[in-house]
Amino acid sequence: MDLDSEPGESSDDLERPSRTDEDARDGGEGLDPATAVDSGAELEREVGPGPGPGSDPDPDPDPAHITFGRDGLRAGFLNCLPVALGVGGYGIAFGVLASQVGLSVAEAALMSGTVLAGASQIVAVELWADPLPAATIVFTVFAINLRYSLMGAALQPWFERLSPAKVYGSLYFMADENWALTMRDLRAGNARGAFLLGSGIAIWLFWVGATILGAVAGELVGDPTRYGFDFILAAVFVALAAELWEGRSTLVPWVVALGTAVVAAEFLPGRWYILLGGLVAAAVEVIRYDD
Amino acid sequence: MTDGALSLDPSVVAVILAMAAVTVLTKVGGIWLVRQVELGDRLEAGLSVLPGAIVIALLGPELAAGGPPEWAAAAVVLGVMWRTENILFALCAGVLSVVAFRALAAGTGLPIA
Structure with missing residues (x-):
């Protein structure tokens, strides 16, 4: 199950001349793609989703070594904890909001546990009204979450060798934040297929737990902007953009x-x-x- | 907390489950689609720019909707990321600086002052 005995290392590293960190930082503006952020640049040749022109898709070394084990699950969970904490801040806000529009604690928790898509849930409870506008709510949720189709598709180069059960089971736990962390991990060449699931479980626990807390606490908690929680998503994506730059x-x-x-x-x-x-x-x- | 905390209204539960169903559809739908067809090099090249493009598409309007405090904090995240490549540092720096910059912008001074 665990083939990735050396996470982050690959044979290709050995063949490349070593560079100093300074080289990588100074050249960030990019005449040479290899001087972008260095962890990304180190591996882009081999793990970039698209094999370069002329390269054969088959001997693509890295996605072939994708594993799905406890190692990745654990790494995903732990790496996601700080981010999940921020998600929890939002979950509290969602719980408060849900209780204000009349959802019971159980209903709010059910929604967080099954839907697990923050933005769409917040919009949904904003649409909540007495004769429940079911069609509007469901369609709006669908439209807001359609982006996940693209995010999921972007994982395909790494996930193509995993079984459907692992892929679809992991995708259930995909949210913006852990997708971002997972892309980062996969691009670093770690090939830990269970990373998405592990990080998703962290998100799920904090999201559902915080929803319950928020729904119970009602108005006790103020708005999350006070602690900068609202900025965490943007910050995760800025950090990711810095690494995706090639x-x-x-x-x-x-x-x-x-x-x-x-x-x-x-x-x-x-x-x-x-x-x-x-x-x-x-x-x-x-x-x-x-x- | 009222004693209705554990109540589950059937119509509410139905809407929630429908929300969950369409969300699952969106999460698995994209990869299901690309798993059905053999991708050519050209399509794969398009797919390979998706992660960055989605990140930028999500980030652009989000930052545009913010103000100078958010922009400055985003620059801090970028800077810390470039220097340290440590996402945790970058996130902490970003959140702390957005709180500080917002306080500055609101004219209330730094919270630590």
């Missing part, structure tokens, strides 16, 4: 995604802009690709 090749898709998202956020309701930004950037890359 130099110049990243620039076009990112500018396309940013432009699309900012414009779409202006004109479209909900969170369609995330989906649209990702899709347009991917489409542009597909068109630009030259073989």
Whole structure:
């Protein structure tokens, strides 16, 4: 089960000339993609989801060594704990909100335990009204969460050798935060397939626990912005962006995604802009690709 | 806490389960789709830019909706990330600095002052 005896190391590391940290930092602006953030740059050649032009998809060394064991589960859980704590801050806010619109503690906990998608749940309880607008709520939740389809699809290069039960079971526990941490771990070449599940379980525990706390405590807790909890998601994504930067090749898709998202956020309701930004950037890359 | 804390209204439970069902659909749907077809190099190149593109698409409007305190805190996260490559440091620095910058922006001075 545990093949990853040397997490973070790979044979390719040995073949490459070693660089100092300073090299990597100074060259961050990127004439050479290999001088981006160094942990990412170190491994991009082998674990980048897309094999470079001309490379055969089969001898892609890293995704082939994907494991699904206790090791990854534990790493995911522990790495996610600080982030899950922040998610808990939000869970309390959600619980308070849910109790204010008349959901019982059990109902709020049920929603957090089964839906496990913070933004959509908060919007859902904001739509809560006496004759329950069921269709509106369900459709809105679907629209807000459609971005998860893209996030899940982005994991495919690593997950393709895992069994459907492991893949779909893990995806149930996927939220924005632990998807981000998982992408980071996979791109670092660790190939720990259970990382998503482990980190998702941490999120689930804190999210459901905090929902219950919030629903019970009612109005006792003020708003999470006081402690900066609302900034954690943005901070996770800024940190991730710093690691995903691969130099110049990243620039076009990112500018396309940013432009699309900012414009779409202006004109479209909900969170369609995330989906649209990702899709347009991917489409542009597909068109630009030259073989 | 009222004694209704454990009550489960059937229609509420039905809506919640429907919400859960469509959410699961979104979470597994994308990867299910790409697992059904053999991906060409071209499509795979598109897929490979997805993580970064999604991150930026989520982040852009979120930061745009914030103000100078959020922008400055984002810069702190970026800076700490670049220097240390430690996500925990970066997150702590980000959260602490957003609280501090917000306090500054509100004109109430630093909480530690």
